[in-house]
Amino acid sequence: xxxxxxxxxATFDELVLKSETPVLVDxxxxxxxxxxxxxxxxxxxxxxxDGKITIAKLNYDENQQTPNQYGxxxxxxxxxxxxxxxxxxxxxxxxxxxxxxxxxxHLG
Numbered sequence: 001x002x003x004x005x006x007x008x009x010a011t012f013d014e015l016v017l018k019s020e021t022p023v024l025v026d027x028x029x030x031x032x033x034x035x036x037x038x039x040x041x042x043x044x045x046x047x048x049x050d051g052k053i054t055i056a057k058l059n060y061d062e063n064q065q066t067p068n069q070y071g072x073x074x075x076x077x078x079x080x081x082x083x084x085x086x087x088x089x090x091x092x093x094x095x096x097x098x099x100x101x102x103x104x105x106h107l108g
Contacts, residue, residue, distance in 0.1 A: 002050035004042055007058050009065040015056060017084040022053045022106045025079045027067055029060045032075040034093035041096045045103070052107040082106055 007015045007025065016023045026042055028035035046055040060067055060075055070079060070086065080088035080103065088102055 002046050002054075004046050004055040004057050007056045009063040012058070012063075012066050015054075016081050019054060019081070021051070021108070022080055022082045022087070022103075023056050024053060024103065025056045025058055025081060027058050027060050027072045027075060027077045027079070029075055032060075035076040038076055038078075038093040041094075041099065044096060045099065049103075049107060053103065080106060 004026070005015065016025060024042070024045075026035070026038070028039075042055050042057075045053070058066060060072070066072075067077075072079070074091050076091075076093060078088075078090040078099075079086050080090075087106055090099065090102060094102075
């Protein structure tokens, strides 16, 4: 069973861009209510899709460089990286079924 990993500006290239599996990066903040709502959904997807996708969490307030680089303005924003590039962008909290519908074409 897998759990979301934590990434920072310093570890983003290594853990996300160079990953061999798709990585869904959750840009979140402590003060963001919808971020807290989506967290259990992402935990469940991480566990159920272990080996097919990595769920990564990046704290927006503590890591300004990466969100700025990818134009993240609203939270939560989820960016799916595949082969080092953004394959999907999801803004706002979504139910699990809606997230999986977006993610499934990218899962191995």
